[in-house]
Amino acid sequence: MRPFIERPILILAVPWIVYPTVDIISTVYLKLESNGIPFALVTTVIGFLTSCIYFFWLIPSFFYSKRTLFIAGISMASIAVLALTKYVMFWATGIVDYAFGDFVVYELMRQLVFFPVTMTVWAVYMLIRALQEKHKTEIRLDKLSIDYRNARLSPHFMLNLIGDISTKSLRYSPELFEDLNHFITILRYAYLDTDKFNSLASEVEALQSYLHGQKVRFEESFCFQEDIDASLLEKDELYMPKLLLITLIENVFKHGIFQDADYPVIISAGIAHDDSALQVFCFSTTNKVGKTPPLEKSGFGIDTVRNIIDYFFPNAELNTASNGAVFSLNLTIPYATPNQTWPDR
Structure with a gap:
């Protein structure tokens, strides 16, 4: 565990390696409808970067920082920029054709998954450190x-x-x-x-x-x-x-x-x-x-x-x-x- 504790980004990477792996296996095995590998790759990379913002900035700001509102604002703005970047990539490459309103709803639903998962990983990491x-x-x-x-x-x-x-x-x-x-x-x-x-x-x-x-x-x-x-x-x-x-x-x-x-x-x-x-x-x-x-x-x-x-x-x-x-x-x-x-x- 020492390399993971010394480099917490490795701990955060674990669920983002497991998640697409399980998703791909289940999609192929169950023959589910899929938006393709490019969609999965963009979603995984942007999701991982979003979790990094939660893990290193947003969540710690509530426990250790005296400038919680400022850091939280910067974090949310950064997450919004990442989401907008993903939408532009989808729109420009034609990976999927979402209306902007539908994309916003879709993205908010994904954040409701990303945040608890990241919070759990952060809590486990801090417990081990403690x-x-x-x-x-x-x-x-x-x-x-x-x-x-x-x-x-x-x-x-x-x-x-x-x-x-x-x-x-x-x-x-x-x-x-x-x-x-x-x-x-x-x-x-x-x-x-x-x-x-x-x-x-x-x-x-x-x-x-x-x-x-x-x-x-x-x-x-x-x-x-x-x-x-x-x-x-x-x-x-x-x-x-x-x-x-x-x-x-x-x-x-x-x-x-x-x-x-x-x-x-x-x-x-x-x-x-x-x-x-x-x-x-x-x-x-x-x-x-x-x-x-x-x-x-x-x-x-x-x-x-x-x-x-x-x-x-x-x-x-x-x-x-x-x-x-x-x-x-x-x-x-x-x-x-x-x-x-x-x-x-």
């Missing part, structure tokens, strides 16, 4: 949410992690190096520009450091099983919106129970290949949920993630399921070659 603008606005708001979340939540988490590492360093110096490396990874990732290309490898690396930070924070009470394919750390050519996977994992810790050894959090991520040999990223989480009332929604959850995924990966699927005791999430992203919405691509 939906596109709404989607773009939602994406911009989501990106702002990411930026705001990055500025607000990342420092809070970093301070907690620094405190935990500082306390732990008094007892576990052999592990301090690993803790600091994970801290540096998250710190570096937190300040990446969200408008730049972010690789799947960077997101997975940050995710692993995030999980390490949670283990440092909750120690033995942190119950989870991790199955993250190490080869993901080599996927520098694949795109992943910053903080997307981490947001999904954070929701597990925010809304789920991760301190029950009988129901550990299960996190898996890897790359599969579909029938066309495309790489497909597969990500899933499973966690126990409590019976206590849910926390107040922050506005940055599954719906926001789904909007971002739909924008960058039209063929991706994000599915969730819950039976009241266990919540599961599955995300699959097929990586096709052309991805025009990726940053810096």
